[in-house]
Amino acid sequence: MEFIDEDLLRYSEDHTSQESELLHKINRQTHLSVMKPRMLSGHLQGRLLSLYSKMIQPKQILEIGTYTGYSALCMAEGLQPGGTLHTVDINEELEERVRGYFDESGYGEQMKLYIGNALEIVPTIEAAFDLVFIDADKINYTRYYEMVIDKVRPGGYIIADNVLWSGKVLEKYRKKLDEDTRAVMDFNRHVHEDERVENILLPVRDGLMIARKK
Numbered sequence: 001m002e003f004i005d006e007d008l009l010r011y012s013e014d015h016t017s018q019e020s021e022l023l024h025k026i027n028r029q030t031h032l033s034v035m036k037p038r039m040l041s042g043h044l045q046g047r048l049l050s051l052y053s054k055m056i057q058p059k060q061i062l063e064i065g066t067y068t069g070y071s072a073l074c075m076a077e078g079l080q081p082g083g084t085l086h087t088v089d090i091n092e093e094l095e096e097r098v099r100g101y102f103d104e105s106g107y108g109e110q111m112k113l114y115i116g117n118a119l120e121i122v123p124t125i126e127a128a129f130d131l132v133f134i135d136a137d138k139i140n141y142t143r144y145y146e147m148v149i150d151k152v153r154p155g156g157y158i159i160a161d162n163v164l165w166s167g168k169v170l171e172k173y174r175k176k177l178d179e180d181t182r183a184v185m186d187f188n189r190h191v192h193e194d195e196r197v198e199n200i201l202l203p204v205r206d207g208l209m210i211a212r213k214k
């Protein structure tokens with residue numbers, strides 16, 4: 001389900017800074033040769049992540065769910081010199097492609113790609129994060145949030161993607177209450193009721209939950 005009129009979306013993209021040539025290439029190649037290309041953040045959300053990252057000026061970023069590296073490279077644009085972006089994905093088939101894109105980007109030295117289950121890898125990463133982007137399996141969203149919240153510095157941010165879950169969080173757009181939808185709804189309630197953060201659910205694309213640790 002598209003939340004915004006297609007023409008308005010195109011108009012918004014036409015009045016948004018262009019993605020870099022490399023990001024454009026990743027976007028195109030993902031659509032041509034990788035399964036489920038809709039998972040990629042895309043032009044508009046990518047520019048938003050880049051802008052947020054430039055505003056936050058993070059030294060340490062964590063991403064859960066690399067896919068083809070598009071969102072990681074958008075957020076890397078705001079990294080401080082000497083900063084690091086840690087990104088985790090369980091799909092080893094993407095590794096070579098992603099490493100290639102990272103090397104080509106000019107941020108290669110600052111990108112740390114981990115291949116494996118985020119539930120096992122994230123607890124092993126020793127860092128105080130300024131920005132965390134949760135964008136992997138929905139069923140574990142609350143677990144990921146709880147796993148990282150103590151590793152986020154006060155004033156740091158957690159952003160989670162797909163929190164409107166194609167509208168299925170609303171009964172009128174839902175055929176049945178499947179476990180992913182239930183997990184997204186539980187996550188949204190969990191963050192909203194969490195006294196440790198202030199939050200906004202931003203209806204951009206498939207919904208971004210943005211939480212700032214107090």
Ligand SMILES: C[S@@+](CC[C@H](N)C(=O)[O-])C[C@H]1O[C@@H](n2cnc3c(N)ncnc32)[C@H](O)[C@@H]1O
Nearest residue numbers: 039040041065067070071089090117118136137
């Ligand atoms: C929506 S895609 C990420 C899209 C990417 N962040 C972007 O915007 O371009 C979700 C990714 O999460 C990964 N994933 C799913 N379960 C995971 C897990 N338990 N640990 C790590 N990665 C996982 C999938 O392999 C997939 O590549």
